[in-house]
Each structure stands twice: as structure tokens, then as C-alpha cells.
Amino acid sequence: MRALLVVNPAATTTSARTRDVLAHALASDLDLTVAETRYRGHARDLARQAAEDGRTELVVALGGDGTVNEVVNGLLTHGPDPDSHPRLAVVPGGSTNVFARALGLPNDVVEATGALLDALRDGSERTVGLGHAAGTRGSEDEGVPGRWFTFCAGFGFDAGVVGRVEQQRERGKRSTHALYVRQVVRQFLGDQNRREGTITLERPAADGGAPEVTDGLVMSIICNTAPWSYLGNRPLYPLPDASFDTALDVFALSRLSPAAVTRYATQLLTSTPERGPHGKHALSLHDLTAFTLHSQAPLPFQMDGDHLGLRTSVTFTGVRRALRVIV
Template sequence: MRALLIVNPNATSTTPAARDLLAHALESRVPLRVVTTTHRGHAAELARRAPLEGIGLIVVHGGDGTVNEVVNGLLGAPEPGSMSAMQIGPVPPLAVLPGGSANVFARSLGISPDPVVATNQLIELLELRERRRIGLAHCDGRWFTFNAGMGLDAQVCEAIDLARAKGHSATPSRYVRTSIRAFFRNRRLEPKLTVEIPGHDPVEGVHYAFVSNSSPWTYLDDRPIAVNPETGFDTGLGVFAMRTMGVAASLPVVRQLLTPGSNPKARKLFRVDDTPRVHVRSSAPIGLQLDGDYIGKRTDVEFVAVPNALTVVAPRLG
């Protein structure tokens, strides 16, 4: 089996020394080609060509954005509204060696955030032929692996992207500071969103909506932040929609999110952990993010769950 190692040198925690160490360890187990990305979209281009070049395994060393690129390159553009993956020909399995700041996708799969430990873990998984089929989700013509959102979190992602462009690292403390600023900047604005899911009346007056494909929604260092704890790669989508930006009403929800094992509940919170699709409409253009990448402003977005969309090299559940 030939393997392709895609390395994003600009990811937060990737270094040439770590890349060489990972490559050397993998080369002792599988024939390996190593490619370092040089521009935005390069990882998707490499993934798109991989099946045609006889690649039997793709390993990504980078952050969640690089993983997202590879998944979109592998699977191609999703069919609008479709709950199945339109795959043409064989799609090689995907393995992830964390190299970003949060590495939510890898950690949600049970992969260690330490790239050296994760490499040893991957080698063992390959020897045991451990693979899983996982569900993904899509919207706006793109796949996402763990989360998406409209409103507040998209603004945060946009600000972080701008900070990265200026050379600032995407640290947990920067995310916290940026989130607090975005919250207070928007707290007096009128809600723009309406959330619709099958089997429920439309939920109006929503300020921001998170859509999850797995849990946790993100990490602050080692602390998991679970907005929809019962959502996973083997369920439908989770929805977390807040109908208030009041400080008094929001602080208890934040405390619940920061408490391990909590099950967030509040009078102004609409939450569902397993739905096949979510339709979010906005009365004015509002930001959209996918897997932590800011996509742009939208007014009408449908999020769709697709079961068994991708094969990954990861520990089996249970």
C-alpha cells in the first residue's frame, strides 16, 4: 500500500524536525511520498489526484483546515440536499497526525494531540488494520468534519484568520479574547436567524447557531467544549441555537460548556443532538464558518448529515 503524507508547514504546531521524524517513522512501515503544501487549496489538489495515482492511504499532518481541504478534495463537491456521498471510484482512507492549534477532528477520533504519540498510534492502527466509517456533513457546496456555525463563531473565525495573516498564532487565549470582544460587540443587535429542523416548529429570534457533526465542538487547551454532547460521527447533526445575547442569561450556559460532562440547557437555548438536516435563514447576510475556516456571509444555508461518508484510520468505538 502506497501512502501520501500531506504536510502543511504553516499549521500552528508543525515544524520541519517533527515532519522529518514522522515521515521516517511511517517510511519504516509503508512506501511513503511526502508533499509539503505551498498554497491555499494545495492539499485539496493533492487529495483529488491521489486515487488516480494509486495512493492507498492519505496521512495529513496539519490542522483542522488542512484536514477539511483534504476531505473536500477526496470526496468532491457534495450534491445539494443529498444525504449520501457522491464518490466516483475508490477513495483511500484518511489518517491524521495533529499539527494545528486545536486539532478537533483528530482528537474527536481518539487520536493523541501529540504528533509523536499520534504517529506511534497510527503505526499500531495500521498494523492492526483498524479502520472506521464515519459520517460527515455538508453545506454551501462544501464538506465539514466536526462543526459549522452562523453568527458569533463565524465572526471569531474571521478575526482569527485576519490575525493569522498578520503573523499572530491561533492560541486558545486569542480565541477567548476574540470571542469575548465579538460577544459584547453584538449583544445589543437584533437577532437575525431562524432555525428549521424536521419535526420542530421554526425557531425564530436566534442570535447565533452552531451545527455539530461530532463532540466536542472545540477544545480550550485540554478542556473539551461540548455544545451537543450526544452528537457524534455516527449520529445526525447537533444544533445549538441561542435566542439571547444577555450577559445574565449567557453566563450560566458558558459555565455549563466549561464543565466536563455537562448537558447544556437553558430557557433561551434551543438544542437538538441528532437531526438529519438543519436549515438556517438570516434576515441579513451573516458570517458562516466550517471547521474553523471563515467562508463568508450568507442568508440561507442548509446543513445536511451524510452517514458513512469517509473511511478513517482511527480507534474503534468502545
């Protein structure tokens, strides 16, 4: 089997030794090419070339969720077609590795490598759904290119946190869970939009009539699987029913007062696969194939933990059976 190993040498837990061990293990079973990323978007370019060459059957991503996201977007440059695209395999090398862990892969690089080799020998794979987001037609974001995401997107508060973390990493800070917690507090104290409820969610009506509209939202999280993220080894489940086998789930809040934040943060920290945050200010929607989020003011936007700037309107699509993954 012809395969490409895409390595992000800047990922949190990736080293030259990790790369060499993984490459040696894979080369015993595969016709392997190894490529290291050199700039933002390079993993996408490498995966696109692999998908277009017609010979590569497998692309392995060694890195964090951002590397995986770029590889997925490269593989799906011309749209989802799981029967013709190379299959994807993931070896976690970042700080959180939500996508890999949601697939049931070990979070340790060595254990994950062993699991990958076993899966390849057994021919074990599954087809997963993905989310897609694009600028909304008729909005000032209409020309923004569409992009795929594997496990989550955020519009508003959580995307602001991601942006703050990226700023700290650019200043040399290490990506840790403590860093995220500090930025959550700073985002809450500094976010004026949380008091105004600028977000509107619009989705097609089931009967084909006028769209269903929910306004006055202050934050929104879109999930393609559960858990949404991890705090250390603790999984967080704002949307326990989210799954790679369905379309997209949405969790939103209409209030972020100190009392509401305390209540919903506590519920999130104690959430389980059976029960997530709930209450009169919480909105949970399951298995949506299409919807749009609008905002009266530009808000931060993130996909798979990658901050993508400010947006006023984003249209989401949930695509079932979009990509084959080795597990």
C-alpha cells in the first residue's frame, strides 16, 4: 500500500524521535513517503497532492487536531468521496487530540502507533461524517472559502478563547490546559458581546415552510462528535448525542452572567455521555444537516481549535459518510 506520513514537527508532543519510530514501524508494512510541514496550510497542500496523484491509498497525520484538520481539507479539496479518496489515519501528537481520542485511539504516541499497525493488518476502518462551514450567501462573508472540520466549530465565546490561546502561543507560551483555563477567565471578563446576545440561529423548517429562527444567543458550539474537548483527561460533553454517524449538533447559551456561567460550567465539568448541560438558558439541537449562524457584530470563529478570525455569518452543513478512517 502506498502511503504518505505528514508530520508537524512543531506539534506539542511530536519530536524527531517520534517521527523516526513511527516512520520505521510503518515502512515495514507500507510503501511510505515522509513529509514534514514547513508552513501553515502545508499539511493541506501535501494531502491534496496525495489525493490527486491517484496512487496514494493512505495518508497518516502525525500532529495535533490542527494538522488533522489541514490533512482532511486537503483530502476533500474536490468534495467528499470516500470510495476514491485515500484513507486517513491519525497518530496524536498535539496537546489535546480530540479527533483521535473520539475515534477511540490511545492518546499515547507509541500505543497509537501499535493500534494503527494492528488496524492496517486487520483492514479495520470506518466511514465518518464531517462538518463544513462557509460564508453565507448575501453576507459580507460570502466570499470566504468553505472549510471542513472533524469534531467542532465555535462562533463567539469559545472561539475567542481559542484566539487568545493562539496569541499566547505566538508569544512563546506552551499550549497547556492551564493556559486554556486562564484564557477562558480573561475572555469572560473582557467579552462585551456576552451581555448582548448578538447571535441568531436559522434553520430550515421540517415542513418546508418559513425558517425556524432562534435569536438572542451569546455563544454557540457546533459538534460533529462527542466529547467536544478534554480538560486534561476529563472529557467534556456539551452535546452527548453528537456522533460521527449523524449530522451536526448545536449547543448555545442565551445568557453568560456570572451565575449562569457558574451553573453551566459546573454542569459541563460533570457532564457524561448520558447527560450534558441543561437549563432555561441552554439550547441543544441534534442531527442538523444545514443551518446558519448570524451575528449583529463580527464575532470570533474557530474550527477544530484553529482561530479563523471574525465573521458575521456562517452556514454549516453536516455531511454523513464523508471520509474513510483507519481505526
